[in-house]
Amino acid sequence: MLAAARATFGEQGTEASLREVARRAGVGIGTLYRHFPTREALLEALLADAFDTLHAQAGELARTREPGGALVTWVRELAVGSSRYEGLPASVLAALHDPASDLHASCKRLGSAAADLLSAAQQAGEIRADLTPGELLVAVNAMAWAAKQAAQPPDRYLNLLLEGLAARQAT
Known part of the structure; x- marks a missing residue:
């Protein structure tokens, strides 16, 4: 199945x-x-390995890379995974806000991984301080959706997103 x-x-x-x-x-x-x-239970079974891999990768990146690079690498992996299926970004974002969804727990784990990486990158001054983990996940999923709509790989959209997330020095 x-x-x-x-x-x-x-x-x-x-x-x-x-x-x-x-x-x-x-x-x-x-x-x-x-x-x-439910459809979400099927998606959970289909995506469980990918979600587990992303969660584990976040921990590994946090241990082995500088904070900004760890976040950027992880966000790229998340973006590629989010563009795997048409409609997946919407399913993930809906599940994040619906504790009754069968996908909710896995999506929350991804949110936790994003929060840890984002916090470290913000503390290092590499990512803008006003970004929340929820906003990061929405932005990455929106970018993945846009790339899918344009029938393009997510690289260009991801680069634009990441440039916008970078911390800026006051002038």
């Missing part, structure tokens, strides 16, 4: 028909719902 979801969401986005996912998996819709009672 996960392979079918990966293929379907890859072609049609995260709002694709769950009936189509079940059909591709060769199961009935009831079987799909028994394993994944």
Whole structure:
């Protein structure tokens, strides 16, 4: 079922028909719902490894890189992952604000990782002090969405975003 979801969401986005996912998996819709009672539960299962990897990567980067570089590297990985499926940024942002969502806990872990990296980069004076972790996640997901809409890799949009996040010296 996960392979079918990966293929379907890859072609049609995260709002694709769950009936189509079940059909591709060769199961009935009831079987799909028994394993994944909500679309978010299916997304959680599909993205769990990627979310776990991003969370672990944040810790590793914090230990091995200077704060600004750690944040930039992590944000790039998050942006690439967020542009994997059409509609994924919206699903992640909605889950962040919905504690009842099956995706909420994983998204909160990403938010925690972002907060730790952002705080360190802000304390080092490398990232603007007025940015919140929530704003960072919204900005990265918005950039990933824009890149997907323009059918472009997220690099250009990400560079613009990161330049805007950099701390500025008072003149």
